[in-house]
Amino acid sequence: MGPRLVPLIGALALSGCQALxxxxxxxxxxxxxxxxxxxxxxxxxxGPAEYEAGHLPGALNVPALxxxxxxxxxxxxxxxxxxxxCTDGLEAVLAAPTAQLYRDDVRVLAGGMEGWxxxxxxxxPGPSPPLGAETSIPVRAFTRFQxxxxxxxxxxxxPIYLLLAFWLLRLLRRATAAPLRLLWHGLAWFFAGELLCAxxxxxxxxxxxxxxxxxxxxxxxAMSALVPWGLWRLLEDRVLHYDDPGHGCAVQRFCGRCWKxxxxxxxxxxxxxxxxxGLAAVALMPLTAPLRPTMFRTEVLGSVADYGEPILNHLVExxxxxxxxxxxxxxxxxxxxxxxxxxxRRLEPVFYAALGFTIYPVLRHLLxxxxxxxxxxxxxxxxxxxxxxxxxxxxxxxTFRRQLGLAPGREAAAPSPPSPAG
Numbered sequence: 001m002g003p004r005l006v007p008l009i010g011a012l013a014l015s016g017c018q019a020l021x022x023x024x025x026x027x028x029x030x031x032x033x034x035x036x037x038x039x040x041x042x043x044x045x046x047g048p049a050e051y052e053a054g055h056l057p058g059a060l061n062v063p064a065l066x067x068x069x070x071x072x073x074x075x076x077x078x079x080x081x082x083x084x085x086c087t088d089g090l091e092a093v094l095a096a097p098t099a100q101l102y103r104d105d106v107r108v109l110a111g112g113m114e115g116w117x118x119x120x121x122x123x124x125p126g127p128s129p130p131l132g133a134e135t136s137i138p139v140r141a142f143t144r145f146q147x148x149x150x151x152x153x154x155x156x157x158x159p160i161y162l163l164l165a166f167w168l169l170r171l172l173r174r175a176t177a178a179p180l181r182l183l184w185h186g187l188a189w190f191f192a193g194e195l196l197c198a199x200x201x202x203x204x205x206x207x208x209x210x211x212x213x214x215x216x217x218x219x220x221x222a223m224s225a226l227v228p229w230g231l232w233r234l235l236e237d238r239v240l241h242y243d244d245p246g247h248g249c250a251v252q253r254f255c256g257r258c259w260k261x262x263x264x265x266x267x268x269x270x271x272x273x274x275x276x277x278g279l280a281a282v283a284l285m286p287l288t289a290p291l292r293p294t295m296f297r298t299e300v301l302g303s304v305a306d307y308g309e310p311i312l313n314h315l316v317e318x319x320x321x322x323x324x325x326x327x328x329x330x331x332x333x334x335x336x337x338x339x340x341x342x343x344x345r346r347l348e349p350v351f352y353a354a355l356g357f358t359i360y361p362v363l364r365h366l367l368x369x370x371x372x373x374x375x376x377x378x379x380x381x382x383x384x385x386x387x388x389x390x391x392x393x394x395x396x397x398x399t400f401r402r403q404l405g406l407a408p409g410r411e412a413a414a415p416s417p418p419s420p421a422g
Contacts, residue, residue, distance in 0.1 A: 022108065024319045025291050025311070027096035029110040030083070032119045040083035040107060041076055043067070044128075045091055054123035056085055056109075056116065061128030065206055066135025067095050068295055071102040073133040081105040088112040094208060094311045097291040137206065137306065138296040142376065150300045150376040157383040158198060161390040165191045168394050171406055179233035180404065183393070186226030193219020194386070201305070206295075209312040217317050217360060225356025227393065229348065234404075242268065243344040265339050273336050276329045276351070283325035283358040286318040286365035292372055307375045318368075321361040328354030 022029055030036040042059035044051050051061040062070050064086070076082075082103045084092035089112040099106045109116065117123065142150065165187050172184040197216040204210045236242060242249040249268075257264045295308035309317075328350055335347035363382070371378035401407045 021090065021315075022093045022096075024315060025093060025097050027093045028107050029089075029093075030107045031110055032116040032121060034121065036107075037083055037109065040081040042083045042085055042109075044113075045084060045086045045095060046113070048127070050087065050113075052125060052127050054117075054125050055113070056083075057122065057124040059085060059124075059128075060131060062131065063135060064091055064095055064208075068098050068101075069135045069138050070131060070133055071099060072138035072296075074131075076103070081107055083107045083109060085109045085116075086112045088114050097293050097311055097314070098295075100290070101292060101294065140296045140298050142298050142300065146374075146376050147300045149380050150305065153376070153379040153383040154198070154201065157387045158194065161383075161387040162191065162194055162198075164387075164390045164394055165194070168390070168397065171397060171401075175404075175406065177405070179230045179237060180406075182226050182230030182233060183397075186223045186230060187390075187393075189219045189222035189226065190386075190390075193217070193223065204306070208310045210310055213309060214313055214316060217313070217321075217364075220360045221321065221356045223356070224359040225352045227389075228355055229352040232348075232352075238403075269336060269339050269343070273333065276332050276336065276354075279354070279358065280326040280329035282362065283322050283329060283354070286322045286361050289318070289365055289369050291315070291318060292368065294372065294375065317361055317364055321357045325354050325357030325361065328357060 021027075037056060042056045043062050044055050044059045045062065045064040045067065046055075047063075048061060051059075055061070067084075082099055082105065084095055084099060084106065086092040086095075086109075089108060089110055092108045092112060096106050096108055111118070113123070169184065169187050169191060172180055172187070175181060175184065193216045196212050196219065200210060200212040200216060203212060240249055241247045255267060258266075291311065291314045293309055293311040293314050295306065295310065297304060297306050299305070332347045332351050332354070335343045335350075363385070367378040367382055368375075371381075397404065397406060
């Protein structure tokens with residue numbers, strides 16, 4: 001019984017993985033049967049040797065990495081459904097979002113050719129007929145203005161904010177206050193992530209995953225958590241004093257009784273409960289949009305540039321990260337419901353980690369969805385947002401450098417918080 005259970009467990013795990021991924025990418029699965037593939041144009045994504053050993057009757061052999069290029073150049077005047085086939089069904093599921101860019105009715109053979117053979121259905125051996133089109137990355141021509149927009153993103157704004165971020169890292173390198181250390185670490189992740197983004201322009205290779213770009217995104221997640229956390233700690237320590245049990249907070253005049261001296265719950269604390277529930281819902285926003293892993297090649301002022309991201313990057317950034325963000329927001333609810341001294345300080349790491357896994361995916365979702373046909377504008381607004389972020393942070397630190405102890409020979413001025421009202 002033991003040896004028989006191994007392939008059975010493997011098949012169940014594979015089918016579960018295929019069902020999960022197909023739900024994540026909104027792919028339509030069809031059962032292996034003659035009726036399920038009838039009248040469809042079948043495209044086999046396997047290698048030539050596997051294809052020649054046996055494939056669906058009438059299927060074309062298009063390499064998985066060439067599917068985008070092939071469908072961009074070939075139209076089906078008959079408007080037939082497109083059926084994607086691979087070895088076990090998983091690769092075809094991952095290719096479905098790309099195919100949906102060009103065809104309205106895209107289906108995936110559940111279980112792939114392994115499922116087809118297990119059903120005892122006929123296969124056809126032999127090489128693929130000529131495709132009649134290239135399978136290289138699609139090529140699009142940018143106008144002169146579009147090239148200037150693209151160059152302004154990567155050739156002007158990115159170097160400027162990288163230099164600003166490097167200067168701020170040097171300014172903060174000897175800071176010892178916890179809020180300033182959080183800002184330093186957030187900028188360090190940002191700087192490293194943006195260097196990887198620039199490197200990805202030259203080093204990425206065609207494939208279902210851009211690992212360097214994935215590391216860039218992770219740097220943006222860390223920055224989106226650490227920089228707001230550091231700014232909050234500055235505001236809390238020097239202005240609000242909400243979590244300091246020995247002093248009144250900046251909004252105590254609105255409260256009749258304060259949790260710092262009476263056995264009551266804090267009204268602001270209770271207001272955060274619906275806030276984090278709402279933020280958890282916002283974090284899930286990218287899950288409701290289809291994945292569009294566009295990839296094309298163009299020319300920008302005489303240099304060749306690739307635009308787009310592959311499917312696995314989209315699955316991580318627009319499916320996995322939003323779920324992590326929502327779960328982390330919900331994980332702060334026990335701290336908020338319990339309340340009491342120190343509760344806000346204890347939930348901060350979880351809350352700001354949730355914020356990092358929310359800000360970056362939601363921003364990516366809005367830009368990619370809003371500028372799907374004009375990705376040069378998506379890059380432009382992303383780079384401009386990052387330039388404004390670093391510039392504003394720099395202006396804040398320079399304006400208050402003496403109070404923060406960043407001026408040479410100056411110590412940070414100690415804040416003078418108010419006492420709780422009697």
